[in-house]
Amino acid sequence: MPQKAGDVIEQGLRLLAQGQAQAAGGHFRAILRRDAGHAGALHGMACVVRACGRDDLAIGLAGRAIEIEGAAHYYVTLAQALMARGHVVQARAAVNVALLKAPRDLAARAVQARIAEESHDFTTAETALAQAIACGGVDAWRPRADMARFLWRRNRRPDALSWMRKAFALAPAEDRLLFHELVEMLLGCGEVGEARVSLEAWLRHLPDDAMAAGNLGAVLFTQRDYAAALPWLRRCVEAMPNADAWNNLGLTFMALGDVARARRALGQACDLRPGDGRIAANLATVLAEQGEDAPAAALCRAVMEDARTDAQTRAQARFNLGTLLLGQGRMAEGWEAWEARHALLPPDTTHYPVLPRCTRAMLADDRGTTGERIVVQAMQGMGDTIQFLRYVPMLARRRRVVLVLPPALHRLAGSLRDRTGASVARRMEIIAPNDEYPRGVVARCDLFSLPYLLGLEGLPQSVGAYLGPVGMPRATGGLRVGLCWSGNERYRFDRLRSIGAERMAMLAGVEGVTFVSLQHGAGDADLPFPMETPSMGDVMDTAWVIATLDLVICVDTMVAHLAGAMGRPVWLLNRHGGDWRWSAALDGGEASPWGRQGSCWYPRLRQFRPTQAAPPPHAWDGVMEQVRAALHQWAAARRGVVRS
CATH class of the missing domain: 1.25.40 (Serine Threonine Protein Phosphatase 5, Tetratricopeptide repeat)
Incomplete structure (x- = not known):
């Protein structure tokens, strides 16, 4: 028995909703072969050709259907096709007819809102969406989703997210498109924690959703949970290779210290999106x-x-x-x-008027006797700040300086000296980031801009000990060596530069050496082996401890810069590749007592580097063997000097 035309049309529309336009078209054409004037089938074909990008054909098909029957939803399809072709006035007229025929038609209200938005009549658009929500009742999720999308496009993000949460709660349980829109809004509003929980719950039920896997991997990367991010990103690139997922996978490998795999993943991303x-x-x-x-x-x-x-x-x-x-x-x-x-860098967020940026021209002459003050802000980490404080005395010879530093560095910066050993304190004021500027400030600059603003062109020159306590007697009773084995874990390359206590334990048991922990925040349970754990508050407290030491052995972190700036002997455990400031071109040459692998920044610094890139922690095995051998030799030589 042949199916009724209404049933065939319903099946066709269902297939179309599932994205199967070709199969849906077969259903409608079958009816039209029997009855070329069947309005429902003509409308169905209008929907099919719209899905195939042929809105020009859809206009004619919908128009023919309207001539025969004139149902409200035919006018909605006609309005959509007209709008897509840029016929705004005609589209508005068609949707108005649809609303006259069916005032509570949700699709007609949605199209009315879209036409109003495209015409920049945002008030009418929002009103139409609100009416659709009211007509749909408490269970209608589509108009709520439409409202969320509209508000998102208007950059009213918190309101948009609120509506999308409501729409998703009411929608069918496995509506993937709506779920991914919700996640996009959560992330766009900074709700990373909620996005993570939502993605984890979603993937427990739909583990084959590659897009969700990629998004969860990206969220975990943002939260610096790199090990957890890795399997999700791998799952995504295996099931749905795309440039963003490969890029995120490469950055994750990099954060985990696997540079070779990071290169391959980022190469894949570049190939996909050159x-x-x-x-x-x-x-x-x-x-x-x-x-x-x-x-x-x-x-x-x-x-x-x-x-x-x-x-x-x-x-x-x-x-x-x-x-x-x-x-x-x-x-x-x-x-x-x-x-x-x-x-x-983030924009200035001071509650005081933003000063003009300092230029080279402002510092071109040497008017050091004027009362003009330059505000110098430290915009990077503490180690970088300690390194670049060497340039403040050069600026202080030209202008008075207002140095903006975190309070933990104030006492240390107060000890700043020029290359002659003279204090810079009378030419410099130190304030905290939220303190009020003193009178006479005329410009501001970043501390790390000083070499550029001062016109420095050659390699950095040693300025001797320019920070820290002066003339503090060292402890007696044997050799004292300070150790620091890891840096700030929030630094994206921290896994490359940090060693781990278990590797530092290779240095235990050197005859005549007392080891001292310079690892901030490390308790007894975190130590590689028993050693002194002095109390350290601000950075000046750490400097006082370093002043009692004969040698500092540390990774590339603040401690290396502090010991170097104090003129103390430093053995830097530097990662392969390493930061630019420790490159071979800046190794200090003959100026360093260590010759090659020294540093022109700090003449008493010696570097130990892995010979090739390898994932941590094994990259450090050979290096720590070298350091252990060198430390035994150093200690033996120092004991020989003491005995003689």
Whole structure:
């Protein structure tokens, strides 16, 4: 027995809703072969051709259906097709007819809202959506989702998220599209924790959703839970390879210290989206970490020159190029390119008037006797701040300085000295970030801009001990060695630079050496072996402890810069590739007592580096054997000096 036309049309519309336009078209054509004037089938074909991108054909088909029957939903389809072709006036007229015929038709209200929004009549659009919600009742999720999307486009994000939460709670349990819209809004509103919980619950029921797996991996990466992010991102690229997932996987490998896999993943991302400057900049970072400066620089320059790339990404590429140039000893070019970091920093949030940025022209003459003050802000980590404080005395010879530092650095910065050993205190004031500026301030600059603003072009020159206590007697009774084995875990390369207490334990048992922990916050249970654990409050307290030591052995963190700035002997355990400031071009040459692998920043610093890139912690095995042997030799030599 042949099916009724109404049943066939219903089946066709169901297939169309599932994305099967070709199969749906077969149902409608079967009816039209029997009855070329069947309005429902003509309307169904209008919907099919719309789904195939042929709104021009849909207008004619919907028009024929209306001529025969004139149902309200036929006018809705006609309005959608007219709007898609840019016929706004005709689309508005069609949807108005639909609403006259069926005032409570939710689809008609949704189209009315869309037409009003496209016409920039946002009040009418929101009213139409509110009417659709009212007509739909307490269980209608589609109009609530439409309201959420509208508000999101209007940048009313909290309101949009509220409506999307309601829509998702009412929608069918496995509506993937709506779920991913909800996650996008959660992340856009900074609700990362809720997004993570939602994704984890979703994937327990639908583990094959590759997009959800990729999003969960990205969320876990944002939360710095790199080990947990890895399997989800792998699942995503296996099931649904895409540039974003490969990029996130590469960054995750990088954060875990697996540089080789990071390079392969980012290479895949670049192949899938070769014009994406953000991915190219990430790949350049990995190449630089592997010591491949030339291809890294070429990638950075290509991103900088690509007009399609957004300004933020171009600034990131220029900043990355600056670090490469500085690592090559091309200081003048490097300092200038490094200034691109200003575009990457958050905007000023002071409650005082924002000062003009200091320029080279302001410092071109030596008017050191004037009362003009320059505000100098430290915008990076404590170790970097300690390193660049060496340039403040140079500025203080030209202008009075207002140094803005976190309180933990105030006492240490108060000990700042110039290359002659004279205090800089009378030419400098130190305030906290939220303190009021003193009178006479005329401009501001970043502490790390001083080499550029002062026009410094050559390699950094040793300035001797420029920070810390002066003339403090060292402890007696044997050799004292300070140890620091890990840095701030929030730093994205921390797993590359930190060693771990178990590897540092290889240094235990050196005859005649008392070890002292310089690891901030480490309790007895965190130590690699029993050692002194002095109380340390602010950074000056740490400096007093370092002043009692004969040697400091540490990874690339604040302790290395502090000991170096105090003129104390430092053995730096530097990762392969390493930060630009410890590159071979800046190793100090003959100025360092260690010769090669020293540092022009700190003449008494010696570097120990892995010979090749390897994932942590095994990258440090050979290095720690070298350090242990060197420490035994050093201790034996020092004991010999004491005995003689």
